[in-house]
Amino acid sequence: MKISDRLKAVASFIKENANVADVGADHGLLEIYLINEGKINSILAIENKSGPFSILKNNLKDYDVKLSLSDGISKIDETVDTIVLAGMGGILINNILNSNKAKLTNIKQVVVDAHRDIKLVRENICKLGFYIEQEKIVHEKGTYYFVISFLKGHRDYSLSEYEWGYKIKEDPLFEDFRKEELNKLVSNLIKYRSSSKSTSVGIKQREEQIGRLEKL
Template sequence: MHEMIKLSKRLQQIADLVSAQARIADIGSDHALLPVYLLQSGKCPSAIAGELNTGPFQAAKKQVAEAGLTKKIEVRQGDGLAVLAPGEADTVTIAGMGGSLMADILEAGRQAGKLVGVRELVLQPNVGEEIVRKWLVQHGYVLQDEMILEEDGRIYEVLHALHEQYSPSAITNEGVYQASFLEIPAMTEAAKQEWLYRMGPYLLRRPSDWLHNKWQHEHGKLERICRQLGQSDLAESREKEAQLRGEMKGIEEVLTCLRTAKPSSS
């Protein structure tokens, strides 16, 4: 009997969001921990683990072999979704990279037809989550839920999206990004919607300590940059500082609005 893989909190959250019986492709799979777990737990029937770099690619192959799953998990070396043939996967998971790179991988894959038949995306960007949220909306994927969690002193967000063909009729991008629940009189609807992209439409509707902590930290970071800019006489520095102060004001307004909503922890 092969030993059951134990996932980190972050990978476990991704695994929990994958639909049962989906054929999964895990892109940037590293040690193939997620595919191995999904097969071992009986949640998924087959998987493709894609990895660009030779070290992690070899490690993934070793992990799959040790789990006795070489017939059910294919480990492939290649860049992003290039490892996939159209129609091979129902679900694509990508985790542990910046949002900008993640959106580039998704877009290159989409243009090459690799997302044909992919119903579900479970994505965990380390930064730049709004870039991923905007890509999803632009290409017909609808967020179903978002999770936020803390592990080893870092806060992570996990996004779960379905292609609009498979999204329940009650869940549409228009509804998800409807920002009127943020009661901030001084802010336009367009500005509020922008904060939904940045902070997460589900996370804002279900405010948690982690969300507050993340954005308080971001606010502190902007404050430090503004102090440095304040020491410069350049006109560009004044301009940049004014822009960042506007951003800080937005964070303050959203967090204040959330505090008046019912607090919850996750």
């Protein structure tokens, strides 16, 4: 079975004996990998669309996995202590968690891999009563992915940490990421400056964001 480095990083963050709910399980590769590793206690694979759900059901028919055709975490029970939300946009991740806050009472760990709006995800999950335990950058098919583990509790973070990551400078891929991201931000700023819709506030915000990434 071929599993991506991104999903391997997600799996590596999950605690021993966890009772996992994987929201947006899709192909079920994470489920198969975690079961083969023998690390977790149980796993619930969740999909909200019937097409992907029937493929998921078929892929996992030989594995001890609970399946749920439901929206986000709306149907998880109190045995679940770990939520995985991988391969989704940050806004969707936040909506899934925010629309069922009561379901987070028994949750000890949330592991996410958001491909956009990662700052909003860090801010939101911290507001929901978690802190960032660790992060890992994965570079796959030309994209940098940030896999993040949150644990129950509270810590304060700087704007830079919400924006770029917690202890992210220690990651071996950070310098490569920073170089690429700075190029992107600078060319966006140049484009923005020459646009008729640009404002001095907008320019300042973009310059400050570039400054924070340079300074990290």
